Amino acid sequence: MAVAEDKKTSIKGGEFLIKETSASQIFIPEEFTEEQRMIADTCKDFLSREIWPRLDEIDNAKSPDLISGLMDKAGELGLLGTAVPEEYGGFGMNFNTSMLVAEATGAGNSFSVALSAHTGIGTLPILYYGNEEQKSKYLPKLATGEWKAAYCLTEPDSGSDANSGKTKARLTEDGKHYAITGQKMWITNGGFADIFIVFAKIEENGQIDKNLTAFIIEKSSNGITMNEPEHKMGIKGSDTRQIFFNDCLVPAENMLSERGNGFKIAVNILNIGRIKLAAAALGGAKMVTRQAIQYANERKQFGTAISGFGAIKYKLAEMAVGMFATESASYRVGQNIDDLITAFQEKGMPDSESKLKALEELAIECAIMKVHGSEVLDYVVDEGVQIYGGMGFSADAPMDRAYRDSRINRIFEGTNEINRLLVVDMLLKRTMKGQLDLMGPAMAVGKEIMSIPDFSSDEDESLFAAEKKVIRSLKKAVLMIAGAAVQKFMMKLSEEQEIIMNLADMIIETYVAESVLLRVEKRIGLLGADANALQKDMAVVYLNKAVEKINNAGRSAITSFAEGDELRVMLMGLKRFTKTEPVNLKDARRRIADKLIAKNDYAF
Numbered sequence: 001m002a003v004a005e006d007k008k009t010s011i012k013g014g015e016f017l018i019k020e021t022s023a024s025q026i027f028i029p030e031e032f033t034e035e036q037r038m039i040a041d042t043c044k045d046f047l048s049r050e051i052w053p054r055l056d057e058i059d060n061a062k063s064p065d066l067i068s069g070l071m072d073k074a075g076e077l078g079l080l081g082t083a084v085p086e087e088y089g090g091f092g093m094n095f096n097t098s099m100l101v102a103e104a105t106g107a108g109n110s111f112s113v114a115l116s117a118h119t120g121i122g123t124l125p126i127l128y129y130g131n132e133e134q135k136s137k138y139l140p141k142l143a144t145g146e147w148k149a150a151y152c153l154t155e156p157d158s159g160s161d162a163n164s165g166k167t168k169a170r171l172t173e174d175g176k177h178y179a180i181t182g183q184k185m186w187i188t189n190g191g192f193a194d195i196f197i198v199f200a201k202i203e204e205n206g207q208i209d210k211n212l213t214a215f216i217i218e219k220s221s222n223g224i225t226m227n228e229p230e231h232k233m234g235i236k237g238s239d240t241r242q243i244f245f246n247d248c249l250v251p252a253e254n255m256l257s258e259r260g261n262g263f264k265i266a267v268n269i270l271n272i273g274r275i276k277l278a279a280a281a282l283g284g285a286k287m288v289t290r291q292a293i294q295y296a297n298e299r300k301q302f303g304t305a306i307s308g309f310g311a312i313k314y315k316l317a318e319m320a321v322g323m324f325a326t327e328s329a330s331y332r333v334g335q336n337i338d339d340l341i342t343a344f345q346e347k348g349m350p351d352s353e354s355k356l357k358a359l360e361e362l363a364i365e366c367a368i369m370k371v372h373g374s375e376v377l378d379y380v381v382d383e384g385v386q387i388y389g390g391m392g393f394s395a396d397a398p399m400d401r402a403y404r405d406s407r408i409n410r411i412f413e414g415t416n417e418i419n420r421l422l423v424v425d426m427l428l429k430r431t432m433k434g435q436l437d438l439m440g441p442a443m444a445v446g447k448e449i450m451s452i453p454d455f456s457s458d459e460d461e462s463l464f465a466a467e468k469k470v471i472r473s474l475k476k477a478v479l480m481i482a483g484a485a486v487q488k489f490m491m492k493l494s495e496e497q498e499i500i501m502n503l504a505d506m507i508i509e510t511y512v513a514e515s516v517l518l519r520v521e522k523r524i525g526l527l528g529a530d531a532n533a534l535q536k537d538m539a540v541v542y543l544n545k546a547v548e549k550i551n552n553a554g555r556s557a558i559t560s561f562a563e564g565d566e567l568r569v570m571l572m573g574l575k576r577f578t579k580t581e582p583v584n585l586k587d588a589r590r591r592i593a594d595k596l597i598a599k600n601d602y603a604f
Helices: 034-059 066-076 095-108 110-122 124-129 134-145 262-298 308-347 353-360 363-393 398-410 415-432 439-448 465-495 497-527 530-560 564-576 584-600
Strands: 149-152 169-172 177-188 195-204 211-217 223-225 238-253
Touching: 034 066, 034 095, 034 110, 066 134, 095 110, 095 262, 095 308, 110 124, 110 149, 110 177, 110 195, 110 262, 124 262, 124 353, 134 238, 149 177, 177 195, 195 262, 211 238, 211 262, 238 308, 262 353, 262 363, 262 398, 262 584, 308 353, 308 363, 308 415, 308 497, 308 530, 353 363, 363 398, 363 415, 363 497, 398 439, 415 465, 415 497, 439 465, 439 497, 439 584, 465 497, 465 530, 465 564, 497 530, 530 564, 530 584
Parallel strands: 149 195, 169 195
Antiparallel strands: 169 177, 177 238, 195 211, 223 238
């Protein structure tokens, strides 16, 4: 397997499967500056002062005025303009800093949903696709919170298949306006938004465009009505509504970007939403873990705190390991995005275009992290309920809200099933276009599994040499199965969604396990081995779990399409590629848990 050049500008989305990354190439959270940490602390202080004392009030509010007012306060602190350039009234922070803000505000339950919808899918389409006049008109007011934004894409019959929307736009006879007619649903911030980013298909001479077009619609426009807020399982304080447009007249100059470019806008903005959601889920998970640790230390059974029991230590350690892994991989992606933006800008590409191109390049990793972050949060809140026991099921304890609020994240920004399909689909399409050479390495792996295994001892004594060998082998397992599946099904592979899901799980676990190892390796280089003993435990625990998951997913995929000698050879190859040396994971988890218990907080 090739070793990646030590140039951050050489990053290609999905290339981690065929190139070995060095620790020096990645960013780790420990490298955030004091200024960046102060920004995160400002966000946490805001939640502590304005949000957490009012969670019940927010969830039970009868009107959107409360959440809108809290957004005003966030705007006064500059929390709504972190990604908006300074010339438009924002702070112009880089992408990874905006990720840190998403994490810090992610523990805000319903409020964090309103905030992220405004700053992300509500504001960024104008920032990245608006012309200068549109940016100058809308961004300053969005950055301060004077105006709030909502994103209107989903329709009753158009969810994951976003481009099938039926909302229509018709140009008036004088050519000055578009008349928008249609229904949108699940619109976050709908009840108090001043600006709507609306997607519709232009109808002209009886013909309807194949692709969506995006429009900026102001609330003051005629022809806008909406239902009462939806009654939801969780995020009850987030104002979510159906919105109806009935011959809503929109100035023609409020078309965003070009005609027919709406679907591309939607896809690229969702890429941002996916990686930001991973960061926000991390923030929520840290809060839940903190509460679970403190409860475990306070709750006594059989004369001792339940935090002293091995079963509880297992849960706390697994929660910590999952979050550490999400954190490691999320900020790796975030910095890669920043590095690509810089590289494109240095080549003369305009600012907005460079950001979009960087996000498009790393769309695979964004989808990976959306799935991982949301599923780690779900695990954390589920175990949080279990640690609380009967109190976890009580609406008077914090786990009730955390459990319900977390569930939407596996649906937001494209369901996790859709994102798994996208991970594999994007990899294969890039291979077919010659952007990635996966087939060459896959064919090499095919030859390798037919050869006699190399049983010679590995004398490499460098840090994580054995673990890195495992990572290389996991990548071979992915390539072996993906290559065989492509040969078997060719263009019909898209119909084999179960196999694609298996492959996606293998890819996700490989990427995240590698990210954790690289983070700990870099930490050791910065802080020394003694200061990273527990981080090393977490890396080893995560890697062994990843190997187990990859083995199970690989076996499921192989047995779904291979038979006879091919089946036996591939299973043999999978066994070879998912081999690890035995490790006492119980003691490693206990060491991790003991640190959490002693600190009475998340400690990493």
